């Protein structure tokens with residue numbers, strides 16, 4: 001489903017409209033560890049991160065932001081909580097976007113000053129809502145619970161606080177740890193506004209469950225055409241977040257910039273160690289930037305037919321593999337050296 005979200009520019013990355021969904025993450029080293037944060041930022045860049053966020057709670061945060069701007073090529077977003085002066089300083093230090101809820105500032109004049117500074121610098125502001133940040137009056141209207149409707153209303157309220165000052169260069173995030181609530185809240189918001197959404201499941205957890213929750217939450221929205229940028233929040237090295245984000249985009253059919261490996265679950269017909277082979281194939285194609293699907297199947301009887309959606313594949317036989325393309329058998333090869341054969345074929349495609 002095509003996206004209906006308007007475009008917003010974050011440094012050199014444009015999100016919304018027909019632009020690719022941008023992958024982002026957040027640095028998690030201590031603020032004082034400038035070198036560690038720079039190394040982490042570079043590792044994220046290398047892994048495919050397209051926007052990186054850093055918390056800016058104090059002068060040390062501003063210093064770190066400046067250092068990141070000098071060394072990273074991807075846009076850097078400043079995460080501000082309550083202090084509007086930090087937002088002003090972050091803008092002056094070259095932040096490419098500010099993450100801030102105007103409702104957390106002390107006065108409308110502070111909101112006006114931040115909006116003015118961002119307008120002058122040509123940078124957007126991300127506002128949002130999560131289960132813990134819904135204002136008391138909104139909660140009261142929704143039975144005291146941060147329901148999906150309450151979250152969407154809360155996000156809209158933050159938007160209106162900036163629109164009052166004619167500031168419309170906005171991104172919105174609505175997050176919850178409860179996946180159905182997060183998905184419904186983003187859908188409610190999307191029905192009312194074309195502001196691009198930054199989507200993600202907050203506090204998703206450790207890699208195993210965090211990936212499942214994120215894939216369901218983020219994936220459901222992406223398939224609805226909702227979401228212009230995403231973060232997979234994992235309790236892990238942030239590089240894992242990038243890998244997970246890329247996998248979700250690939251699984252949703254929104255990125256075809258690398259090889260996808262599919263493999264059969266195996267059954268009693270299986271003739272080979274599909275798991276080991278599929279993992280080796282995944283490693284082998286990791287850096288091949290081609291929109292191809294490669295199948296690793298356990299038997300020739302059904303493997304060729306079951307793998308016919310793949311561009312190329314191998315199916316295990318008695319002491320040999322059958323190479324096939326688009327469901328058509330091409331040639332048998334001995335087990336020894338099959339990875340090299342497959343790699344050469346992929347590279348020639």
Ligand code: SF4
Pocket residue numbers: 264265266267268269270271297298299300301302303306
């Ligand atoms: S491809 Fe063969 S081994 Fe794999 S699940 Fe299908 S029938 Fe079983």
